Amino acid sequence: MSTITPRSSADPSTAPSAPSAPSVSAAASTPSTPNRASGLDWRVRFGALALVWGFSFLFIRLGTDGYSPLFVSLGRMLFGTAVLAAALAVKRQRLPRAGRTWAHLTVAAVLLNSLPFTLFAYSELTIPSSLAGICNATTPLWGMVLSLVALSEDRPTRSRLAGLAVGFIGVLVVLGAWNGFSGQDPWGTAMALTASASYAVGWIYVRRTLSGTGDSHLSLTTGQLLIGTVQLAVVAPLFAPLPSSFRLVPVLAIVALGALGTGLAMLVQYGLVAEVGPTTATLITYFIPVVATAAGAALLGEKLTWNMPLGALVVLAGAALTQARGVRKAAPPAGDRREAAQP
Numbered sequence: 399m400s401t402i403t404p405r406s407s408a409d410p411s412t413a414p415s416a417p418s419a420p421s422v423s424a425a426a427s428t429p430s431t432p433n434r435a436s437g438l439d440w441r442v443r444f445g446a447l448a449l450v451w452g453f454s455f456l457f458i459r460l461g462t463d464g465y466s467p468l469f470v471s472l473g474r475m476l477f478g479t480a481v482l483a484a485a486l487a488v489k490r491q492r493l494p495r496a497g498r499t500w501a502h503l504t505v506a507a508v509l510l511n512s513l514p515f516t517l518f519a520y521s522e523l524t525i526p527s528s529l530a531g532i533c534n535a536t537t538p539l540w541g542m543v544l545s546l547v548a549l550s551e552d553r554p555t556r557s558r559l560a561g562l563a564v565g566f567i568g569v570l571v572v573l574g575a576w577n578g579f580s581g582q583d584p585w586g587t588a589m590a591l592t593a594s595a596s597y598a599v600g601w602i603y604v605r606r607t608l609s610g611t612g613d614s615h616l617s618l619t620t621g622q623l624l625i626g627t628v629q630l631a632v633v634a635p636l637f638a639p640l641p642s643s644f645r646l647v648p649v650l651a652i653v654a655l656g657a658l659g660t661g662l663a664m665l666v667q668y669g670l671v672a673e674v675g676p677t678t679a680t681l682i683t684y685f686i687p688v689v690a691t692a693a694g695a696a697l698l699g700e701k702l703t704w705n706m707p708l709g710a711l712v713v714l715a716g717a718a719l720t721q722a723r724g725v726r727k728a729a730p731p732a733g734d735r736r737e738a739a740q741p
Contacts, residue, residue: 440673443666448682450663452689455527455534456697457655458519464648466638467519472630473652474515474660479627481661482620493621494613500625502607503618507626509600516630517593524586526700531690532572532710533590535683538717539565540598558720565716572709619664680721684714 461470486493494500522530542562569591573582608618670679687710694700 440670443670444679444682447663447666447670448685449689450658451682452531452686453693454655454659455518455522455531455690456693457651457659458530459522459527459694459698460651461648461655462519462522464643464645465641465652466634467516467523468630468634468638469641470519470652470655471512471515472627472634474656475511475623475627475630477653477656478660478664479620479623481657482616482623482664485661485665486616486620489616491614491617493624494611494617496611499608499611499613499618500621502603503622504625504629506600506604506608507622507629509596509603511623511626512629512633514593514596514600515626517589517596521586521589521593524583525590526694527698528687528691528694528700528702528706529572529582529587530590531687531694532706532713533569533587534594534690535687535710535713535717536565536569536591537594537597538683538720539713540595541601542720544595544598544602561716561719561721563716564719565713568709568712568714568716570709571705571712574703574705615668616665623660683717687714 458470461473465473494503518530518534521533539562542558573587611618613621667679691702691707691710695702
């Protein structure tokens with residue numbers, strides 16, 4: 399899951415991507431004052447969120463041991479929607495009513511959920527979960543490239559252009575370009591990178607279409623996940639074999655991926671952004687690939703070559719440079735949101 403610091407007060411948006419996710423974080427009204435409703439210190443919640451999003455890549459891998467990637471994504475969306483729908487009911491909020499909003503949520507669900515979730519699941523059939531986690535960290539780089547084209551308020555600076563160059567050099571290091579990309583499946587890697595790019599496209603679409611709707615971020619996100627669940631419920635049976643058994647480990651992995659990594663994690667993230675601000679909350683970007691790599695190596699026995707962790711550090715350094723302008727800004731105005739792509 400990668401995170402992107404918002405760059406304009408019109409930014410509506412958050413698993414989630416790792417990544418995220420996660421989910422439309424298109425809020426019309428986000429508190430600008432700290433929210434200390436939770437009894438847990440924000441550092442504890444920050445660490446828990448990094449662990450959950452980092453482990454999401456392991457959960458995806460375990461889920462695909464028993465089910466088609468399309469059904470892994472469907473289960474993820476289903477359980478994530480259930481958590482957010484429960485939160486919506488507890489807070490006595492309602493889903494959006496405007497037809498125009500639902501139309502935009504339908505597109506956002508494809509770009510931020512259905513497509514990237516499925517691509518990551520397919521990619522992990524042929525590449526390690528740790529590599530998928532590192533690819534997810536490229537989302538800020540894709541976001542900068544696309545925002546320079548699509549968002550007039552984003553202008554290139556030397557640091558951001560340098561960050562872009564450094565970041566993509568890091569990708570080449572991760573893939574071992576000097577060896578002709580040997581050892582990594584090109585199609586699986588391409589799918590993981592495309593999933594990360596899809597998050598970036600989705601956030602630009604959200605920023606352009608879902609700001610100022612008057613609906614809460616929870617309402618919009620729940621609606622988006624609901625639509626994404628319906629999309630995959632239609633597509634999955636058409637293009638993948640129906641599950642014939644229910645093995646315990648893959649089922650538990652999908653439940654954890656949806657309920658924890660897509661549903662609960664997004665609720666935790668909202669609280670973090672409200673309490674400590676997007677600049678601090680966005681630092682989670684730099685922990686997710688570390689957790690994903692460690693989990694893959696320790697629990698799945700994935701082999702790490704020296705260039706993967708080194709390249710990941712270079713990618714993260716580039717991502718940090720592309721966010722330099724956001725870090726220099728003062729506290730974001732009310733309504734400014736942080737974007738996050740769930741893995």
